[in-house]
Amino acid sequence: MLRGNQSYITEFLLLGLTTDPKQQTWLFASFLIMYLINVFGNSVIIAAIQGDARLHTPMYFFLSSLSLVDICFTTVIVPQMLVNMLTQRKTIPFAQCLTQMYFFVAFGITDSFLLAAMAIDRYVAICNPLHYTTTMSPRRCLLLVTVSWVVSHLHSLTHTILMAQLSFCRSNVIRHFFCDVQPLLTLSCSDTSVNELLAFTEGSFVIMSPFIFIIISYVYITRAVLRVPSGGGRYKVFSTCGSHLTVVALFYGTIISVYIRPSSTYSITKDRVVTVIYTVVTPMLNPFIYSLRNKDMKQALRKLTRRSE
Incomplete structure (x- = not known):
């Protein structure tokens, strides 16, 4: 599309992590394995929680919601990246690029709000156990999850609308493996x-406000735990957190x-590597982190395994 003497871009070229064909082969295999582990592991967590009545509690309700979001979060990015590696056709239409950016931002922010909800749940359970049942009622838990989704998608929609109004008439090469804001x-x-x-103000708010809630929750949890007289009691509380x-x-x-920094300090090489950690590696590790040290989850997984045999 032409406007005056400028050619406006209708599609982008995603360079990915590397342009070396040899490296792309093992990267394709690595990301495919990590994606399958992520989908399988988080699906098993959801199935185990749904199938065990003892896990129908606020903590595991939030955990199953987090597992669902982790699957969606990675699915927004990895399949497209794998297709680009396999076909060597790295172009992505402008509308599809904005769609990918929208869901990436939405699911990423939902993740952070759910982590905050889980911290609040642990705070109430440890610091106000007598009021836990009434405070963390099913209705309030559902409300927390719903608000997390709604606020995240409104935040992402705002960014996407503003991005859609920009003109792109320079290079169409995105030196990244997916469409991100910066x-x-x-x-x-x-x-x-x-x-x-x-991005710097409202974006910082939706990322940092859940983080601040988490920090405050764990300050109070630590204070409560330090008052526990027995070492065994302290270990039990800390192990759940x-x-x-x-x-x-x-x-x-x-x-x-x-x-959480100005776009002028954006570093393509450094940030691309860091992004892989929170978009692919962390969602893949979450099922293992939550199940390996959790006795109730281990029992639920064994029950699920026996049922599937």
């Missing part, structure tokens, strides 16, 4: 100040380093 902004020939301001803290550290340790 790589697209660097290609625009329009004024992106509003987009960048929104250890899995969640591990996932939080993996998720926020990478995502903050990419998004």
Whole structure:
């Protein structure tokens, strides 16, 4: 499409992680395996929770919701990347690129809100156990999950609408393996100040506010645990929170380093590697993190295994 003397872009070229055919072969195999492990592992977690009445509690309700989002989060990115590696056709239409960006941002923010909901659940269970049943009622748990989805999708929709209004008339090469906000902004020939301001302010808010809730929750949890007289009691409490803290550290340790900063400091090579961790590796590891140290989950998985035999 032409406007004046400028040719406006209708599709982008995703360079991926590498252009070396030899490296693409083992990368294709690696990402395919990680994706299948992610889908299978998180599906098993959901099935185990649904199939065991003892796990029909707020904590496991949030965990099954997180597993569902993790599957969706990775599915938005990896299949398209695998197709690009397999066919060597790396182009993606503008509309499809925006769609991918929309769902990537939406599911990523939903992940962070669900992690915050899980932290609040642990805070109520440990610090206010007598009021746990009424505070974390099924209705309130459902409301927390619903709000997480709605706020995340509204946030993503705002970014997508603003991005759709930009003009792209320079290079159409995205030096990334999927359509993300920052790589697209660097290609625009329009004024992106509003987009960048929104990404840094409102974007920081929706990422950091759940993180702050998590930090505050664990400050109170730590204070409560330190009052427990027996060492065994402290270990039991911390073991129930250890899995969640591990996932939080993996998720926020990478995502903050990419998004909570001005776009002028964006580094293609560094951020591409870090992005792989929170988009592919962390969702794949979550089922193992939550099941290996959780006695109830192990029992539910054994029950599921016996049922499938």
